[in-house]
Amino acid sequence: MATAPAVAVVIVTYKSAKDLPTTLEALLPQMTADDELVVVDCASDDDPGAVLERVAPRARLLALSENLGFAGGANAGVAATSAPLVFLLNPDARVAPGALDALRAAASEQPTWGAWQALVTMHEGREVNTSGGVTHWLGFGWAGACGEPLPAVRAPYETSFASGAALIVRREAWTAAGGFDAEYFMYGEDLDLALRLRLMGWGVGVVPTAHVEHDYTFTKGDYKWFHLERNRWWTLLGAYPKPLLALLLPALIVFDVALLAVAARGGWAGAKLRAQVAVLRTLPWALRRRGRVQAQRTASTAQFARGLTSSLDSPYLGKPPRPLLAMQASYWRGVRGLLGGTGV
Known part of the structure; x- marks a missing residue:
């Protein structure tokens, strides 16, 4: 029986220290001894290192001297790890029991996929946050099935793009594509990566049995x-x-x-x-x-x-x-x- 591949968990933070304990407490019991955990802090002033010392002493803190945004922070975190699978996780996302194993298993069960996401939920897991990204031909992307009840489907399926909130990428696919484009800073980098992976022949999917809770509100503003x-x-x-x-x-x-x-x-x-x-x-x-x-x-x-x-x-x-x-x-x-x- 093949050994399950190791996972490098990369969490990018910016003034997120208050959210980290809950996220880490849900994640750590699901990690194996071979997995890696890196928290990339984008020049925050809320001392995430103190949180890691208390809650996750096995984690490495990569403290950046400037805010590179989610895209640049994720690139830095992936470059600091070596596991064959990369798991990008939002600092305020909570991994449900068994979710990491389900995401890990998809590496062998879906060999043509270069990237895949968990079923991201909200409102204490009662509703869908995103069941996979939807991409309009005009270039707009949004969270599929947002606000709907949890689907009954359990089999993995393909999607247009996978959400960066709880995203697994094969390192070989990430490296070949060059990761996120750091110029994006934030917003749309996950959609762009997925389209580039699909151009290269990789599939992009969703593992609906892996749940990750992430409450989200679409806030508007000039920025x-x-x-x-x-x-x-x-x-x-x-x-x-x-x-x-x-x-x-x-x-x-x-x-x-x-x-x-x-x-x-x-x-x-x-x-x-x-x-x-x-x-x-x-x-x-x-x-x-x-x-x-x-x-x-x-x-x-x-x-x-x-x-x-x-x-x-x-x-x-x-x-x-x-x-x-x-x-x-x-x-x-x-x-x-x-x-x-x-x-x-």
């Missing part, structure tokens, strides 16, 4: 909208294969103009404009990055497109007008029809 919009365009420019991007570009531009009006009504037009300026300013870098990403592509454009959707049923997007829903869905059907059978 968040800026990163969401800038990073969305970086992902579109980097991950989308050329045939797909060429077919979508007219719609993407028209939508972005329309989105400015939505942003103005929502009070975040300034953040949207700053994001557009940032994308234009970094365009040479984004195109160089695109070249590196696309050079690793093994999946066909049609295969990649199957992981995207025209559904706009996200609880975070409100209720778009029916004509808009019909128009964008029709456009996507046309694009899929043009891509079908091309093999490019």
Whole structure:
């Protein structure tokens, strides 16, 4: 019988010392002697080291001299470990009993997966936080089934992207993809990583028998909208294969103009404009990055497109007008029809 692979648990913190005891107390009993535990602190002032000394003396603290965000912090933590599986866990997430074993077992049970997540729950495990990420062809990503009752399904299944709140990645896949792009800082880095892994032929999935509790509220603000919009365009420019991007570009531009009006009504037009300026300013870098990403592509454009959707049923997007829903869905059907059978 094969030995279960070791796991390197990486927790990125920023002023999270108050949350760590609960997270660590749930996690530690599930770890083996071969597992690693690294807490990466992004220049906090709340002394997470004291928490580790008291609750988890086996953990290593990697104290950064500056805040590199979740993306940069995670990269630093993974680089400081060596186990074949990496488990990125939010500092305020609680791993249910048996969850780590279920996530670990998926490495052999799902050999084509490069990354997978737990079923992330909220409200004391009564509702779904995310059952796997949903990616719209416009580049938006959101938590699937958020707020719904826990599903009855128990078999692992594939998803468009896996949440960074409780994310397992094979080290070989992480290394080949280059990990998160540290320029993202935060928001959308998990979606971008998953799309790049799928470009390389890896699957991305969910292990629904592994539960991780993580209460979450979608808070809006200029800071968040800026990163969401800038990073969305970086992902579109980097991950989308050329045939797909060429077919979508007219719609993407028209939508972005329309989105400015939505942003103005929502009070975040300034953040949207700053994001557009940032994308234009970094365009040479984004195109160089695109070249590196696309050079690793093994999946066909049609295969990649199957992981995207025209559904706009996200609880975070409100209720778009029916004509808009019909128009964008029709456009996507046309694009899929043009891509079908091309093999490019």
